[in-house]
Amino acid sequence: MTALTGQAPVAPVYDCRVDFADELAVLARADKRIVAVCNDSVGSSNLVKFREEFPTRLINVGIAEQDLVGVSAGLANAGFIPFVSAAAPFLTGRALEQIKADIAYSYRHVVLCGQSPGMAYGELGPTHHSIEDLSWMRAVPGLEIIVPADPSETRAAVRWAAASGRPTYLRVPRFKVPAVVPDGTPFEAGRATCLAAGTDLTLIAVGTMVSRALDAAALLARDGLSARVLNATFVEPLDVESVVAAARETGAIVTAEEGLLSGGLGAAVAKVVAEHHPVPVRMLGVPAFAPTGSASFLLDHFGLSAEGIAGAARDVLGRT
Template identity: 85%
Template sequence: MSTLATQAPTFDCRADFADELIALARADERIVAVCNDSVGSSNLVKFREEFPDRLINVGIAEQDMVGVSAGLANAGFIPFVSAAAPFLTGRALEQIKADIAYTHRHVVLCGQSPGMAYGELGPTHHSIEDLSWMRAVPGLKIIVPADPAQTRAAVRWAAASAEPTYLRVPRFKVPAVTPDDAPFEMGRAVRLADGTDVTLIAVGTLVSRALNAADLLAQDGISARVLNMMFVEPLDVSAVVSAARQTRAIVTAEEGLVSGGLGAAVAKVVAEHHPVPVRMLGVPSFAPTGSTSFLLDHFGLNAQGVAAAARKALGRP
């Protein structure tokens, strides 16, 4: 497909998350929602109105929230645990490890407003560590959708898969990037643009920016492949190895820490199978306070930053 127009309409994927969850709940009475006094910010108001007996609000008690969800899964329910990503993953990491992943419970952990989506609320509310933390938990599937269509597909997959899953639900508005015929399969990336010089591998909010970076690179005569790696775990190893063999360098881009997240996962595969230059774009440390747009630009997580990293990886000025 062609790369993305810069001025494309943008969408808040939380609405698609909520609408898809309601549709699934209508068809399957096992589906329940569990939250930490976050009904509004999780867009669960309509869910509560339609299924008042199937929304469990434990209050601001994230460890209890995950433990309760494990108990519900033991009883045959399919819990969707919805909370701000920094508090779900930071406060309840032990319960995620012991109660969900170790016991392989079918619980869907929905990290709302991940990355730097809370912007002005500052480092306490930025969720830049979650991909690193969640990747360290064995057996946990990790999905980072890039747009509304993938958010809906991720909700459907997580409900049907019987796998313990961590799903990042974007708050920062993003354009639609997913082709109508794109598959949604565990451990399979979606190729959004073909290229022979460099591969741009991105997740979530950075996918559309990687597409725009490919446009910028094309103006310099650089051909860029773009992969939407929506499953960070399990990673599409085949797609990464093919990129390393068929292009001369790889750039990863994520709204999170560069240590332990998407970039680390890709670099490991490249080092083991076919070493080529890899540049990892992300957040190097605690982020300052500011709007999400400002913070993304501050760390070079935009089309210009991705294109610049690609040129450096190729040894181009």
Template identity: 85%
Template sequence: MTVVASEVPTFDCRADFADELSRLARADERIVAVCNDSVGSSNLVKFREEFPTRLINVGIAEQDMVGVAAGLANAGFIPFVSAAAPFLTGRALEQIKADVAYSYRHVVLCGQSPGMAYGELGPTHHSIEDLSWMRAVPGLEIIVPADPSETRSAVRWAVESGKPTYLRIPRFKVPAVTPEDAPFEAGRATRLVDGTDITLIAVGTMVSRALEASEILGRQGVSARVLNMTFVEPLDVAAVLAAARETGAVVTAEEGLLSGGLGAAVARVVAEHHPVPVRMVGVPAFAPTGSTSFLLDHFGLTAEGIARAALETLGRE
């Protein structure tokens, strides 16, 4: 029996982020949380209750928040900086560049509720630029987990890596898509579906939709490979080039700006090493006002929209 999308259970990755952070903090006293009056929206209430001296709330002062975290890292702590993604990356970009990346501090920047998750609050609260901004900062690892399992793996990896990291944590619920035996390694994508006609490369909230798009394309005689590109930096160049060589066309899907994000990273690799048609599905400009579901539909960030982009790339629509 085919299971329709509405019957598939979905999960809030913020809960898994907070649970895993608390679990690791019990074993490692270096782990601290720094936030900007966002204890509730970051799901850190239980963390604060369990570790009252290890959560630093700087108030609505994002630049201070990142600066404090860099100082804590310099003192040997492992700070997780948790805040709404638009304010963390927009207001504190200079501190992220100078205090974290350039100084190479072990700070984990946790962008909560990215993309258009805030819906009707509009472009001031949408975080469609964060992947573009963070990719422009050298030395910063960028992780975009697709489901609860990857979110937990990302938190563990960020603790162990010792590297400056940007972790993008979705707000609206997503289904589980990660195979149980899938490794979690920097610069390694996960092939979720094999295919020979075209490759769909997606991140975060778009991975489950890319999987649905692959099913739609299959019913139309198109064999679509699906890659979950968990690390936008470092990118899995080998997987991208294999996709270009073996399937001959690529579609990328991301809940973010078309300029500078996942699509731009993939297109650069393809253009430089093995040119094939590339189509990028994402957000081209500031979004109108509306719910998250309306906005995703508006920009074609749906299974049907990704499938349509693939068919257009192949000249079948």
């Protein structure tokens, strides 16, 4: 408690784009194969300092996303490790065919970095919201999908993607989030992290929703409900073992994601549960195109708040 106000201090929040760019520069200093490729998005991708330090290793193709991905596939074929940075809705929507054919089918080591995903662009509306990307990317075979929850996990994801040798889609949050992943937490493909123990149900979240799931668990604890919180991190490959254990040990699951309900994290979890250990599952996400409003307003509008997640948990347990 603070001495002056008597209120608990507010946890600091961070823009993960800064950590993405800083870690990319660290890796580029050690490995000359690493290049950044963007679509006239140097500023919004926070790559200004990268361009200043590595002027010949940032390729700006202009507003031409199909070329963006095609050029990156060629660079990978020549032995480079391209980090392709663009606003998530345009990278995944406009260049889906190139992602499918040039990156995934050809199995090129390209890291597709979807900047400002979900509803981070707020008032710019559905044309700029990237709520479909997880569904689209999950439909492409052979593509790893990473949704980091905080700055340290963003840095770990950049390091993993650079070393993996695999085609990867990395969501880089614009909406500011607190630090939630403990220092030293291993970062492994297809491995979720349990951030809170619980026995009554499990909350499974990714990205901006992880901190809100932790807050929801705290709200539920006041009602005597014990909620396990899993940070899924990898939507593909999903941590099947942890999901099945959650179903078996806690008996109910609520998923939370900043994306469409059809085809994303919730759909992936529901498939695993249905196949291995059926239990009640409630999926929280975006059901349709969003109205106009700030990112915070839109998240609350769709129940993607601590209170909304806690309410869904009570509902799935019949405790409304």
